[in-house]
Amino acid sequence: xxxxxxxxxxxxxxxxxxxxxxxxxxxxxxxxxxxxxxxxxxxxxxxxxxxxxxxxxxxxxxxxxxxxxxxxxxxxxxxxxxxxxxxxxxxxxxxxxxxxxxxxxxxxxxxxxxxxxxxxxxxxxxxxxxxxxxxxxxxxxxxxxxxxx
Amino acid sequence: xxxxxxxxxxxxxxxxxxxxxxxxxxxxxxxxxxxxxxxxxxxxxxxxxxxxxxxxxxxxxxxxxxxxxxxxxxxxxxxxxxxxxxxxxxxxxxxxxxxxxxxxxxxxxxxxxxxxxxxxxxxxxxxxxxxxxxxxxxxxxxxxxxxxxxxxxxxxxxxxxxxxxxxxxxxxxxxxxxxxxxxxxxxxxxxxxxxxxxxxxxxxxxxxxxxxxxxxxxxxxxxxxxxxxxxxxxxxxxxxxxxxxxxxxxxxxxxxxxxxxxxxxxxxxxxxxxxxxx
Numbered sequence: 001x002x003x004x005x006x007x008x009x010x011x012x013x014x015x016x017x018x019x020x021x022x023x024x025x026x027x028x029x030x031x032x033x034x035x036x037x038x039x040x041x042x043x044x045x046x047x048x049x050x051x052x053x054x055x056x057x058x059x060x061x062x063x064x065x066x067x068x069x070x071x072x073x074x075x076x077x078x079x080x081x082x083x084x085x086x087x088x089x090x091x092x093x094x095x096x097x098x099x100x101x102x103x104x105x106x107x108x109x110x111x112x113x114x115x116x117x118x119x120x121x122x123x124x125x126x127x128x129x130x131x132x133x134x135x136x137x138x139x140x141x142x143x144x145x146x147x148x149x
Numbered sequence: 150x151x152x153x154x155x156x157x158x159x160x161x162x163x164x165x166x167x168x169x170x171x172x173x174x175x176x177x178x179x180x181x182x183x184x185x186x187x188x189x190x191x192x193x194x195x196x197x198x199x200x201x202x203x204x205x206x207x208x209x210x211x212x213x214x215x216x217x218x219x220x221x222x223x224x225x226x227x228x229x230x231x232x233x234x235x236x237x238x239x240x241x242x243x244x245x246x247x248x249x250x251x252x253x254x255x256x257x258x259x260x261x262x263x264x265x266x267x268x269x270x271x272x273x274x275x276x277x278x279x280x281x282x283x284x285x286x287x288x289x290x291x292x293x294x295x296x297x298x299x300x301x302x303x304x305x306x307x308x309x310x311x312x313x314x315x316x317x318x319x320x321x322x323x324x325x326x327x328x329x330x331x332x333x334x335x336x337x338x339x340x341x342x343x344x345x346x347x348x349x350x351x352x353x354x355x356x357x358x359x360x361x362x363x364x365x366x367x368x369x370x371x372x373x374x375x376x377x378x379x380x381x382x383x384x385x386x387x388x389x390x391x392x393x394x395x396x397x398x399x400x401x402x403x404x405x406x407x408x409x410x411x412x413x414x415x416x417x418x419x420x421x422x423x424x425x426x427x
Contacts (some may be wrong), residue, residue, distance in 0.1 A: 068150070
């Protein structure tokens, strides 16, 4: 998380007053609508993913809390927790680590969804240079998820 | 140590890291990897995986607030994400074949550099009226709220900024950190946009950047649910709280203490790497 200075913490008025400056770049209504949508997506996305991780975490500690912890030696996470599809299977079968991992994948999906929504919004707005920009980001993300294996 | 005790200790450590990371503006990720490796003895690959998912969580939470308040430049963020996501994939792929020793040394250098950056005075840049034609093409020049009202700003040297962001992406993918320090450098120093906009826009891009390397890490078995759970659930509320606490003048003292801690962790990492063990 980055810097928060005092004016951010104090909170600013909801309606921005325009400074006495003639040459100002004011955001358009469509920009503001997109920002509002993205802001809510991020907020609810992270709350939902954390809830899944917390639920899985409690189950995990109840079931495995007494076992010895061993992260000193790298063995690699078991294969069943290494791809979205196998994680979903593990979580549905009631595995507590599978549920945690599902929460983590949901969390990763939120920024990806944010890019998809932005792409659609720019398509609707017919802003083609940004359609290109968001498509490139999406291709890179898809490569990471699919080509990483 | 059993899993319950280990998870509780890691949770407390992560909460503190998130709290101090948000207060000082360095981010929790840069602290959590050395914390897990040097204090908890976790293998650096598991530590990177756990840090990465936590970085996504804090970035999303903070970005949501920043966008609503009108600080983050969403267009600029999206454009720079092209550079950071490609960089992050490159970094994550490099991380899977370089030695643990090399990773530790790179992390130590990044720690020292972050400690240095956190000490630099933050100045709002005077605005020159010359405009970058690429920045105008992408409609990047925008405005942000200040106590005096809405202020306009312009984006400069877009291609160089783009290049520095690519490097920030590589480091993020390599070490599982947000590398906010490098992103702010690109925006602050190179593109000369106001400090408030650069930090918040940097935060906005971190989620997508980290998601790009998360796919690679997941496939390689670096993301362990048992370890990532207490790290994520600790950093997130820690950062949330840290962002809301007013420290005023004490922030400067905290920054210095935090930099010293970063330096010590960096030196310990170099020492253990050179001494052969890890």
